Amino acid sequence: MPVFFALFSLFVKALIIITFLLVAAFLCYCLYVKYIHMKFDHIPGPPRDSFLLGHAPTFLRSIKNDKLLHDNLLEWTETYGPVFRINILHYVSLCTSCPEATKEILMSSKYPKDKLVYKKLFYLFGERFFGNGLVTAQDHELWYKQRRIMDPAFSSLYLRGLMGTFNERADKLMDKLGDIADNNVEANMLHLFNCVTMDVIAKVAFGVDLDLLTSSSPFPKAVETCLKGLVYYVRDFFFEFNPKNRPYIKEVKEACRLLRTTGAQWIHKRKMAIQNGEDVPKDILTMIIKTAAAEENMTAEDEEFMLDNFITFFIAGQETTANQLAFCVMELGRHPEILEKLKKEVDDVIGMKQDISYDDLGKLIYLSQVLKETLRIYPTAPGTSRYIMEDMVIDGIRIPGGVTCFFSSYVSGRTEKFFKDPLTFDPDRFHPDAPKPYYCYYPFALGPRSCLGQNFAQMEAKVVMAKLLQRFDFTPLPGETFDILDTGTLRPKSGVVCTVQHRNYTN
Template structure:
């Protein structure tokens, strides 16, 4: 018994020594990272190990916006500054030349810190290795090649009927709201419409959210909120209080992927049986994927990854842009009147908007672009810089992550005069183009594949809304922004809606 006690004591001592040595080694590695990058400007760290993460946690706990803190630091520390979290070093970059160099080139992969954490959410596969998250260039390029035909301008032209039909359902709902003289929760309503559109256009499914609300909006919101905590707080999953929420996130991920698997398999079966199938994005993806020389099980799983990606991104970001646009137009009656006049001139009283009409809605395009400058719904992206680089005269050792935040550059006076003023004329066709400081859909080869799809949809919905209704914000709302992975209006943009009295 005495021998056993001695062995146990020595085992405990050995394990404690091992833990201590490992911790000391890790601390030395953190110190090495500090010494390697501390010549780069940056705010003081909250702590040696946690770096700046306590600052981010405080901002999130207080209902603030992390991107506002990044903007504050950009103004204070210049075009490149350092952020530390544990042993990770990230650089926030606002230098246009570096933005051009890194985002426009395929040689800078998406960074592992953020995008690997989107593969799973708390152990449940989420975005996996889809178009947004794939780091390997060849793997990404194969997927992009499969997806491209489904987003060609010729194919998108053929979607105008669906855009019109689904937007018309929103107009019917708003007619009922105007007649009943009740408040319209615009963020909620446009969320339903964009989810209807992506389900119908991409996957041939009629959700009809405006009649029968489904579980999908809540599942998408839960996944995105889980994503924010999973990326920004490494210790979130270890707190027992968070377990119920973590289960909700896992269940939401599972629901989306199970739904996707069912829809994909149903379509494949229909195609194999020679049935008539919609000529939608899902059919195009399956047909094009079938032309690949090899389709492995992982390729099949990638199709599911991209289902989740498109289902979320194709709905959430466009809805948020529409809600922010409605919010800003309500605050600027002179801009609202001008864009209504353009819609009247181009569309008149006709119900179906054509593809050619969209090109004539020039000022509406400016309004939507200005909305994304102040409120980029997908606020930024990041890349790994593997080799040494010079940014604004500062030597940057390779092996670091660079963050590029359109929210930050869009709100900086050095790039946009009076940046918080909503001014669509910044994007007048004759105005100088912003030089690599405006990129709400990212830039270069990894820019958003669905950006033309999203802007066509947004134009159709906004044009119909402006054609038919007057709207104004219900007093007492805030104009705060909520960060749920994407940016959305915290107030929900609650409006009173009235039928327009056309003078013409």
């Protein structure tokens, strides 16, 4: 019995010591948070929801209620000005819409992508996802090596050679829409655009025929699952620790594994074909493998980077373009005057031609304006961020070094200061003779880390929209909402469900 009491006494003492240490550690952490507050509280910003959680509860409420986080940022910009702070635990981020700061930071390679966000994109609930691909690589030399490998696959000369595939896949969409029109059924335009853009990226990048418009595939669901899971993973620090979320997390991880396993198989099969001297498609994957082979000091990690970029292209190469096309149809459906002007341009440039040429794309000037205006109001990739290592001044406010700076193209595109009547859809803002926006329009980011595939994406969008306008009339269903769904990228919440009719050229 004395031994029991002695052991119990030791246990109680140990418990008291551990409790004391935990309380002391918590108090030290609170002091550190207070220090961070004092360091950055001279910067304007909304009141914190709580001392420790900062503004996290506001963001979590937005996610829970299917509200757009970027609307919070827009509201705070209108209230607190072109630079304001956001607190979450001991982290401080800034959101800025100041054009001079946007120019200085995004146009320079000395400001790396921030670790807080882009490091989380490396893994998705423990599964390697974007890894160290072009979008997420923070080290400049690592990024530059990959960019050097990828650049030839996105040269203007190579992109010209993709027009045949753009036309072929767009024609399959037109065939599908023809069936829909003939059968007088509704068309979910977002779903159809997702199918065709994924078909395009699979074919032109990896030489694979998915034919999603006529056959089923697990890829669209896997991409959607990963993107939605990514929103929870990045924005909700506590999501993966909630036992109720485990089945969903398992589903996300399986979707991630499916994409990476498939990518590894496609890459291995192509490399073997090249090594065996077989005829291989002259697509982006072949270009990447051959260019990488010419690089010195290729390592096993470089092979993993190739897979990282497969995921990057497979998702970014189709998701954002599909969303842009759907938003474009959504806006044209409520602006008949713009739609008619656009149809006239397509008729004048394309006429009744089956195939659209590269030169035709350059003549579709008003269509370019419409697509740019679509991305102004609905930037499908709504922002980017950089890490500010040294002290600087933004809009007269001293910014201490060691902070993440977020640039929201959604906020800038909807700010009255930069665009008069910002919620009015007006393609003439991007007329060739109109003044160009000064570092407040960047749907593909800016500077050396701007989107490598932006020309690819806009060529594809032009071909699909031109063929759609050439052959069909479309009308959104009554009661269709214009709400936006945030799945990491922005997409129309309703899916843009339309009735579709063949165009009547007899009048």
